[in-house]
Ligand code: KIV
């Protein structure tokens with residue numbers, strides 16, 4: 001069977017999702033999970049775009065072993081220098097350089113002629129080759145490019161050493177049969193194409209990114225670029241989990257290295273770190289993907305799951321609990337369930353998690369898998385906190401100005417603050433901001449329910465930045481959403497303070 005290389009660009013194109021901004025630790029955590037998923041290539045970022053991005057790529061390059069690590073660079077020396085600087089510590093580095101080849105992009109954006117673009121592409125690949133033997137080249141907006149010119153560019157960059165040619169549908173314009181045809185025609189026309197890996201990169205503006213990627217694979221593409229949960233610019237990129245499961249379930253005769261049992265966990269991790277919630281009816285990883293509502297369906301699935309399930313939940317790593325955890329559950333059942341969900345905790349972590357579990361079980365009748373995931377994800381920060389919430393009281397109601405009173409403990413110093421706001425959370429945040437007296441920008445706040453029901457856990461996610469643009473994240477869960485919001489804010493601030501102390505900024 002022919003091998004299809006899975007190129008994950010969650011950390012680069014996926015991070016270009018509006019509102020998403022991951023810090024170095026979060027990117028590293030995702031990269032490590034992508035290793036467990038066994039992707040072939042990780043595009044770790046676009047190093048020239050910011051110092052934080054550069055640091056993230058460098059950290060991943062130096063610490064993540066196994067897959068090829070690549071970074072994006074425009075077809076200009078400064079970008080390529082920066083990409084190489086960040087990648088040089090990688091076990092298997094690859095430079096990914098690109099320039100647009102469609103008339104509309106060349107005229108309107110680059111203000112360059114075809115001849116100039118061709119020369120720049122050749123120069124960039126030669127330049128990148130001085131550093132790294134593995135160089136990927138992407139003719140941006142390939143789908144809307146003149147076919148003859150596109151083929152000329154591809155042929156010339158292969159002559160000077162490109163090892164991977166990636167065909168992007170940058171604006172998500174292609175239809176599946178057209179895109180498959182384009183790949184087939186490139187294969188037929190470009191005489192040295194068999195010297196490289198032919199790759200595709202599809203955007204989802206018409207909801208066709210996965211269909212286009214599959215059509216390309218069936219017409220000779222050997223690498224597919226995709227993101228977890230389909231994150232990405234505008235309507236996103238092709239979703240990794242959908243491409244992989246389509247190839248597996250429909251036995252398309254292609255060899256994939258992906259460990260599908262890690263799909264669910266990877267999807268949840270990316271969702272929780274990016275704050276982008278997965279729609280319930282999302283294929284493969286949505287909450288409803290394996291839920292059966294109608295009686296007829298339920299009856300069928302009980303008789304034989306294959307009546308209404310074309311793949312098993314277990315195949316993506318989703319294991320349904322047969323045991324309901326609650327306040328009477330013991331340590332053993334708790335530990336076993338965590339193991340089934342794929343968590344392996346140290347003795348101390350397990351101890352701490354069990355205490356949190358019992359606290360939660362006192363407030364909530366049934367503890368679901370989602371609750372456990374939130375408990376583990378958000379649980380181990382308390383000891384690192386340099387600011388703790390000691391007291392929180394909020395008065396709010398119809399016709400009342402919401403007023404919050406807080407007392408925080410900042411390294412032993414107790415600080416009290418009272419403030420009002422447009423709502424209870426706004427009042428709490430103003431009170432906290434006044435109490436901590438630290439310059440920062442509140443970039444993002446989101447609150448979501450982990451499970452359903454009025455006693456559900458609320459998960460708050462907060463992002464703050466310092467004046468140099470470094471981003472710090474705080475997360476917290478509680479059945480009391482105001483408490484979760486306050487704690488998440490304080491955790492983000494604690495992370496900022498710890499960083500300041502460490503770097504002396
Ligand atoms: O969509 C696109 O064209 C890209 C390229 C940089 C590969 O992301």
Ligand code: ZN
Nearest residue numbers: 013168170201
């Ligand atoms: Zn893209």
